[in-house]
Amino acid sequence: MFFMFIYYFLFSWNLAGVFGVDSVKSVSVTEGESVRLNSDLTEIQRDDEMTWKFNNIMIAKLKDSKSRFYEDNAEGRFRDRLKLNDQTGSLIITNTSTTDSGEYTVIGTSTDSTLNIFRLTVYANLSVPVISRDCSSSSSSSNCSLLCSAVNVGDVTLSWYKGNSLLSSISESNISISLSLPLEVEYQDKNSYSCVINNPIRNQITHLNITQLCHMCPDCFHCGSTEAVIRLALSVLVGVAAVAVMVYDIRSRSFQQKREQTSPSNNE
Incomplete structure (x- = not known):
């Protein structure tokens, strides 16, 4: 009888847990x-x-x-x-x-x-993440530095994916902090990359276009590599030297012609 009472109590308690206010x-x-x-x-x-x-x-x-x-x-x-x-x-x-x-x-x-x-x-509604060239980061001659940014609306995760594989992520619950996540890829990389921001029920995706973003920044030389800057400086020096040689050659020919015209043989 005692065991039947215990069984009834436990059974009733389990039903209350499933169907009751708990x-x-x-x-x-x-x-x-x-x-x-x-x-x-x-x-x-x-x-x-x-x-x-x-x-x-x-x-x-x-x-x-x-x-x-x-x-x-x-x-x-x-x-x-x-x-x-x-x-x-x-x-x-x-x-x-x-x-x-x-x-x-x-x-x-x-x-x-x-x-x-x-x-x-x-x-809260999720903003679409923005991928941009990271001109503040020094890249090597073969790599391109990128930055994915998003306005944080709380309880979100920002992630980089290579195809379907997760590369890196950052999570934040503080809505006053905007999120940014860096990525470095090779200029000739043919893989597909995407930046994703998500909360437990929604996500927003931006796909990376390497050809469009990974190029020399037009307004700042420091975005490229040191090697590229040196090459540019050498090209300028070579150009200046070529111009100087041309000017010297022209002046030499002009001087020679005047000299021939004023020689004694020409006067006779």
């Missing part, structure tokens, strides 16, 4: 989207009441199939953005914002029991 459902959406939080009821009776709370603050109630919204509660953040399904009592939040993230509880007031608990996370 079962918190995680929901994630991107900012601006609408989200539906279901009460898990197929139909409510006319006399039943249902209350929705956000972080223990009452925001909506369904009574006698009529919806009532407490728009001044929760600092007025849900004003004109809440809807209730009068058949099931499900809550719809439109035009979501990151400030909507939190815990939502639906309570059947007639039975005073919690029907569902949701943990909603609203992620």
Whole structure:
């Protein structure tokens, strides 16, 4: 008898953990989207009441199939953005914002029991990462330095990929910090590279065009290698020397012609 009691207790406790209030459902959406939080009821009776709370603050109630919204509660953040399904009592939040993230509880007031608990996370929209030539970095004669940058919106990871293989990544949860990740490739590299920024539900990708980005910076010599600068200087010196030789040759010929014209033989 004692063992049967223990078995019944453990079985009941397990059911409570699966179907009871301890079962918190995680929901994630991107900012601006609408989200539906279901009460898990197929139909409510006319006399039943249902209350929705956000972080223990009452925001909506369904009574006698009529919806009532407490728009001044929760600092007025849900004003004109809440809807209730009068058949099931499900809550719809439109035009979501990151400030909507939190815990939502639906309570059947007639039975005073919690029907569902949701943990909603609203992620900000991701910006498209930008790949640029890193002119502040000194590259070798065969390599090109690049930089992938993105505006951080919190809880994101910025990564470089070579094909489908991850090369490097950086993660940041602080929204006040912009992210940048360097990459060095060879000028003649034919592999495909991409920079990806992602959060748990979305990503944005920018593909690298090596031919377009990896060239000598037109406005700054230091973007190229030291060897390239030396070659440029030598080319300039050779050009100046060639001009000097031409000028000297022209002047020599002109002087010779004048000398021949003023010689005694010509006077006779």
